[in-house]
Amino acid sequence: MKKLFVFMIDALCASDIEKMKEMPNFSKIINEGSYVASIETVWPALTYSCHTSIVTGTYVDRHSICNNEVMERGCKPGDVWYGYKSQVKDPTILDYARENGLTTASIAWPVSAGANYTYNWPMIVPYKYKDYDAEKYLYGNATDNLLEKYFWKYGLHQKGPDAELDRLTMAIAPDLIRDFGQPDVMFVKMCDLDTQRHNYGVYSEEAYIQLRRHDLELGVLLESIKRYGDYENTNFVIMGDHGQTNIEDVLNINVLLKQAGFIRTDENGEIIDCDCYAHSTALTCCIELKNPDDKKMAKKVKDFLLTLKEDKDIQLRYVYDKEEMKEIFRVDGPFDFITESNRDISFSDKLDKDTIWASTEPGDHKIGRATHGSRGDRKETTLFIASGPSVKKGVVIEKANMVDEAVTMAKMIGFDMPNTDGRILHELLVE
Template identity: 50%
Template sequence: MTKKKLFVFCLDALCSMDIELMRTMPNFKFMFEQGSWVTHMHSIYPSVTYPCHCSIVTGNYVEKHGIPHNEIVKAGDQNAPWYNMRQDVQSKTLLDYAKENGFSTCSLSWPVSGGADYDLNMPMIVPIGYNGPNPEQFFESTATAELVERYFPRYGHHLIGEDRSLDRYTMGLATEIIKDYRQPDVMLVKMCDLDTVRHRYGVMNGHVIEQLHKHDAEFGVLVEQIRKHGDFENTDFVILGDHGQTDIDHVLNFNILLKQAGFISVDENDQLIDYDAYCHSVGMSAWISLKDPSDEKMKQKVHEFLLSVKADPKYGLGHVFTKEEVREQYKLTGPFEFVIEGEAAISFGNTLSGDDAFSETRVGDYKTAKASHGGLPYKEQQTTFIACGPSVKQGVVIDQANLVDMAPTMAAMLQFKMQDVDGIILDPLLK
């Protein structure tokens, strides 16, 4: 029996609204002409990049895979480190199963994959704010040494300087790997720039259309490499996203309200001195943590305060979940006691400075940018899942499915099964 291959092209913040345009593009269009797709793929809660990518490859919600946020949050820390290491993910991934089933595996710029036991691995791991001259240091012991030695001298310059670009770096490696390794059996390639452009300019505009055309061209280059150096006829191609985005009206700096209510104390420079309750932004939602989670009286006091803010229409707070409620409804666990979210399209800031709880959106912070995500999965633009190849039927369109369905469906394309997953196989798409 001929061995199947799988090539996954992940576009961060790909939205279902993009399908109409993608169907007209020179390289994406064959996926729609010959394949099938899910129009509205519901993300997880919170719909932020790192937890979403863990759900894509594990088929599980946060409760099982254990990555609840991009950042490892800590009260008062405005520059918290991000989750980076595969060992932090508590579920097996699609690539783990693939390797066990005899497939060669390759992961490029995938979040939370540092140190993963894949055949070829170059994780998304250079800190988002790093501007220094030595990004190679972050790949030591986290990436496959052979890839660093072979390709970093040629493409590492893309990670240095004001015009640094992880996508250019990723494309350089991906094109070379397909040729030099004759197309690894299961290959994940993750691109970031669509998400960046949407944060900066909004969900749909000329900049976004231009970026979609760039991704179309990139996809075309990689498909052509597979035609030349791989096994195109036996490859299932998948284009997928992790979450949508939503245009933001304004930012609610909830720590200002907590400070004014006496739950937070700061010094003359608005630096945290102490707290009973603290707000951590997750973009369009936020977590409220307690200094002492075992203090039931304080927990009740904070809960009553949150409900009072929700009752005041000027703040636009639409949801207050206890940790028990959000676990039951959305399979979300994390270092919090409550989760809050706006009724309309607002995002949350972490700042302790000043006395005004409201502020404008701003470029440079993904949580409070012009467009954002991280909210309830049904509220923002949905993402999508497009598949084409020898395992996939032609012309099937599923209106709605869930992000956790991606991994078991891709495993089924490769003819193995993932165990104990929250998602289901999308059988209507498959032959």
């Protein structure tokens, strides 16, 4: 029986393919298989939105994960992040695999807490959590089989100020394959390339050192499958969720809206009232109206945003309203406009600033030295690489869509995913 093993690298860029060809483990998969040179992401190209589209094969307007942070109306920043499988409105490839009698595993995948997979260790401990009782987030959300087997010795990697999710992932994943046998479908997600690019930039030496480490980590997992699994019958996929872009400037968009009179604050800078409020999605910005039914105010806000297209410093690329973003880009959520600059500007939704411009903050996932979140047509998109018994050798597809990936991977191991938005990439497959 054919199996599927997926190695997800957060912030894997399309241009990384040339360096990957020089690394021993990546090159093995590339040379024995085929790849898509540019995967157009869903929009906004954020980790949680993209990961959800990758496994559901549907766009944001269907699966509902429109941001990393849970967005709610009320002129306030998002604080809590998405995390629970119950928040995803569409079934995933792992759900369909289970329905087809296959065993499933998901390690460190976003928005998967509580999923009914055979083995599941979700990305559920909060993004900035640095305390010592991470288990309170895991129990009831990860599967008991993994918690009972591994938390006592590997849980330390999710505790304290030096917590490191990739260390945890690389402790659990090879042991799972050895201790439980190779699952029929296994998804493993790595985070640190994204972190290094936020910290140091897209093409930094630190980023390429981290890419090399991910190659070594893949090597450990390949060896685990050779020793304890069914290597010859496994289809291997290496993929990314989005690219990244080096940032020139940071725009404090809510400060700008305040200066324009749309946000009113007290002497401490706390919001008293607002007509609209901006939520940063890094390279893009989602703007909510306090009253979406107020057509007069909606026009006033949109007209103001449209003037920023002509501003020589801001240079907004577009301003789409709710109907346009849903019809053209399949984006929906509790907001009414979405915009992005022609320049490499990241948006900050902070209000506690005196000016509309700010400097990048290395490491910040919105306003770091590099970030993401834009439409899928920027320079750096991401990759989809596959090899195995179901995959042709030597095929290069120049471009495909993120929603094509789930249905293509499902086809590799013999089942279909009905009612999705993607197409099967038959060009890659042995059929």
